[in-house]
Amino acid sequence: MLPLPTTMKAQVLTAYNEPYTLVDMPVPELTSPYDLLIKVEAASYCHTDAVCAAGGFQGHANAPTQWPHIGCHEFAGTVAQAFESNSEMDLVAHDFRIGDRYAVVDLRQVAPLPTSMSAKEAAPLMCAGLTIYAALRNCELQPGQRIAIIGCGGGLGHLGIQFAHRMGLKVVGTDTSKGALDLAQQLVKQSTIVDATKVKAEDLLQEIGKEDTVFERGQMGCDAAIILPESQAAFDYGMCLLKDRGTCVVVSFPRNGFTFSTQDVVFRHVSIIGSLVGSNRLLREMLTFTAKHGIKSTSKSFALSQLNELVEQHHSGVYGKLIVDMSLEDLSP
Template sequence: MAKPQMKAQVIEDFNSPYILKDVPKPEIEDENDVLLKLHAAGYCHTDGMMCLGQCKPDPPKFPHINSHEIAGEIVALHEKPSEYARKYKIGERVISTGRPFHPCGKCFECLDTTRPDYDDGYSIVCPHCSFNGMSKDGGFAEYVVVDARQLARIPDNVKATDAAPLSCAGITIYGALKRTGLQPGQRVAIIGAGGGLGHLGLRFADAMGFRTIGVDAADGPLDLARSLGTKAEVIDARETKMEELKSRLGEEDGKSLRDEMGVDAAFILIENQRGFDFGFDLIKNHGTCVVVSYSEAGFRISSRDLVYRDIRVVGTILGSIKMLQEIMDLVAKNDIRPVTTVYPFEKLNELVEEYHKGKGGKFVVEMAR
């Protein structure tokens, strides 16, 4: 008997367009598996990198369906669902992160209870888990199988097209903000403030009580960041002199020495060295540089600054699944929504073309319903 089919946007090689075609509908195989009917799926910067062959840790097998920003409706569970899957019901709307699909629950990552993203005996960075849209098929399809341990419920007042980007962009920047341990009233700088993560970061930072500086260096993203109505000061890095900026911040904070002027943490959401240097120089002594983006070229860091200014540099990926539900409750309560450009599912290639024009925000496909 022929397997049931579904429509999917498929890539068949690197540097090739998406092809809308019929493929076998995925089947539930594990007690933790949940079958979702997709309502919306986001296009992440990582999707673009993967299509170019730049995601070396998780190379796909072709043909491949990507997207790890997934929002949909549960339509089936395993015949003997696990304790995690039993928490959900048919018909519930959920989002799913990229990781962890089938974490092992036994490795050092899964069992390390000291990790800030520890989740009941499994880890989002388990080296044995799979990754939606990367090492396994993802959300640019009518249906997808996900792990019940990588889900969060969508509040009734949040649309699927707004929820999907929160499963990656949202949880990544929120997890980064939380990881610093900063308290309300402290200063943060978001470098790349008009991008998919950055504009959400401005809104989350407001809700968390931080004093925020948003930094970008392109007209479209700057316009977007300034249009949000947040309390953040949004500045154009092309026109800003660092010494003048730090002096002004010092005056506002009652500081007289350069090394105590600036922000307590800077979040690097861009991939170029000039942007990294701007953010790094803006950090006061004993502050934190949080690296969220990654580029093939990497970043150069001054060892002198690390030693004499005691700057802490940390990297981060996503946040815990507990945090995922936390941000869903936060966005519902504070009416935080991503700025989205929405395309119908069959026009994904047009979405990609528009994405590369760099206007900022998040790009999402919506399934016909």
């Protein structure tokens, strides 16, 4: 292994609702036999980074336990140092103790990258990819059944429609911006992609019914719906598209929650379940599945020093993923 520098660059938050500051920090040290030091090559910005920076996790287990706090917790890189072994291998990791460009991770939480996958391709899979893959698996659908993905052109959605299609599901995707809709349509041509601002859920349901030649209200529509946006309108849209006994999978967590109709759960027997990230076993399965089917995340790269510009673009409503690519600038101390 190469000798390690003693300091590194990091983009840190020192308070809620403040921009990130680029600072020099000591390279983190290994303290446990489970620790691995990863040289981060690419790190992807996650929606929970934005929630965390805005103080949305205050009082919850996910809140920063100390300042400074570093964002972009989904990343990929190479092992720089292990507590005991000295083997060098490509790894991906998902952990909250990240320091760009080096991060200490728990070796029980990492997974080897398929050889065909670059760090830039892998980083957005570590949280967004795993989260939507797990949500799809939690629907427990069989090939040929139909899934609705509400928010199909976002960071999770654009991966979700590709996974769902490759799982053999019929895909219905909705979104609200032209960029997101175009991206989704281009990624999975066989899907039904709909602008939710123009087509009412009830009308889309009738269209699906016609396609399936099913005309009874409770029998037409989707077997499951995954809700990715935080709006009540998105939740209601997904619920409307469900068949009776369908499953609504909630992935987003708006501050004030969602309101559901008791009619839907009592008379239509719709199940509402939540889904959060996924296990390490599922992470490895998702990486293999992604490589096997050539699934790609659509991302836009920024240098580490441009993180605040990345965050601004995140808030202006982007589609696909925004990532920090460490190779875009010289970060040597």
